[in-house]
Amino acid sequence: MKRFKIVLLLSAFCAISNLAISQFRAYSNEFMNIGAGARGLGMGGAQVSSAIDATAGYWNPAGLSYVREVPTISAMHASYFSGIGKYDYLSAAIPLNDDRRTIGITAIRFGVDDIPNTLFLVDPQTGQLNYNNISAFSSADYGFLLSYGQLLKNTPDMQISLGGNVKILYRHVGSFANALGLGIDAGLMIRTPTWRVGVVARDLTTTYNAWSFNFTDKEKEVLYLTNNDIPTKSTELTQPRLILGGGYNFVFNEKFSLLAETNLDVTFDGKRNTLVSSDPISIDPHLGIEGNIMDKVFIRAGISNFQRGLADSDTTNQKRVWIFQPSLGAGFKLGNVVIDYAFTNLANQSNPLYTHIFSLRVDLEKKKY
Template identity: 25%
Template sequence: MKRLATICTLILLTSISPLTAQSEAGAIFLLISPGARAGGMGEAQVAVANDVYASYWNPAGLAFLEGSEMAIMHVNWLPNLADDLYYEFLAFRRHFPYLGTLGGHIIYLNLGEQIRMGETPDDYLGKFTSYMMAATISYSALLSQNSSLGINAKISYQHLVELGAGNEQGKGTSTDFGFDIGYLRKEFLTPRLNLGLTVTNIGPKVSFIDPAQADPQPTNLTLGFNYAIVNSEFNKLNVVYDVDKLLVSSYPAMDWDDDGYIGGFDEDGHQSDKNADFNKDGQQETEHTDPIYLAIFTSWVDDWLLGGDIDLATPGNDPDR
């Protein structure tokens, strides 16, 4: 189990550049980027998106592609940590005249074999395999000669462990759905500049055994620019730049009303022992994340600007009443 926790931490630290200490998201394996070209370009692809990998980076790019294409990728992931970790990616696309382009991709991340232990060092309970996967269907069509719109619908499945730890009941698995939307504009302001925009991983929160501990999906906003410095028959040179913003807003336990306690009231301001996450003014004081329809706006603002003055979730403080 310690190995699984280490691997999940490394997914967060080594693969997802938009995440910050103030943002907690689930299903973060969806942000592990595929494609050798994308890796060599610093993962700036939203305004490029001119091959089958556009299904992942910006589905709007599929509309400009003719014919059909397929890509397969295999990576031994974090080989210095273990030899049974690997990442698989399969993508396809096909253009249909007068209808648009259909495509999609499948992601599979194998986290290897884990050892299950009980509550004592000698309590060996066997082995299990952890993995994560997602399947996505893409559709894209031209809005005009130089602009297109694309959308993805996806379902993801995370299988961490068959049984809960200790007294937890249920399985450590999660099945979730979401969608992406993308826009691509060629010859934006100048014939040499392309602009791309995507919002990815939009959907309900991700939960495993306890729905009360659900985390938001890693909803991500990306704005990209692709400028052609040289665009001749034999030579091409482009400057590509992407800006990412994770639209996830999380809050530590905060004493918003400065009464020295965290919670103690329900959302209507009535003192309660159940659902006592709020103060008497109806503000939630326990740790929580905003739903996506709020996080789109609140993720741009530091939580300290929204009120409160004491963070009782820091080391040395007790966030409970």
């Protein structure tokens, strides 16, 4: 674990140096693409056409318009790498009085705490290792979404809604660097009794991050002696991302239905290791299903993160096969409380790290006078 955190320190300084010479970056602000809620993670991230609770502020702000009667709150906590990285999510959706508009607030944090700062591990005078010079710092990314969803058409045969986010980002690497970012998302959702369609444009106008750096004279000296660039200011731009979603709700009887959804995550920041990979457009599919039993019990499964990887049986490291990330989940509704569970991989295909994730949703009841 200590070695992993030291690697994170070195990676952080490499990223800081690279920021000084680049603007558009692949995988920029990637912490905003992890997901929200165990329901969505259990369905492989296929949520753009079906999220209609407080998590819609994250998945598709147009879905907030279906929160019409009472405010609702959602929360989730997940851990990466045996608890080294922590991901926290909290959101609220508040319907307005006209029964057509809803506002939402979302807060996201992804951070690694207690990273060893080994810049001064070696004593410059004696050349000896001095472990008393090791301190600790945190590296964390914060995202805040101010969301709005409005129902445009509401008939028994079809419902159409629009939504948008104002995205505020704050990122910091100890006392060495911090950034402020601003972006905009937009979403559309169309629902019939059986069909679901959703479209989301994330970072619609590109998300802009302005980095500033603050190194002491001693830190600058160490960075200089180790051949690291010492930046002063930098900008980082996140390319737009388009997510297309479609689903169908198979209603078998009054007690059981099955929702199947497919999302296509389209990126424009260069060739990625995805199912459809080209330069500059890559497409990453997400597939998810949810069985609904009497609107009380939910069973979920999903597939996502298709990648080209090496076969386990290949000792020459030349045979490549398609691999994917499966996920499972379940949910239980008890009155105005929904508890969701997901079992999914939060790392990558080459180093799978499956974990248990729980999330909570509470519908706030109106007071009766």
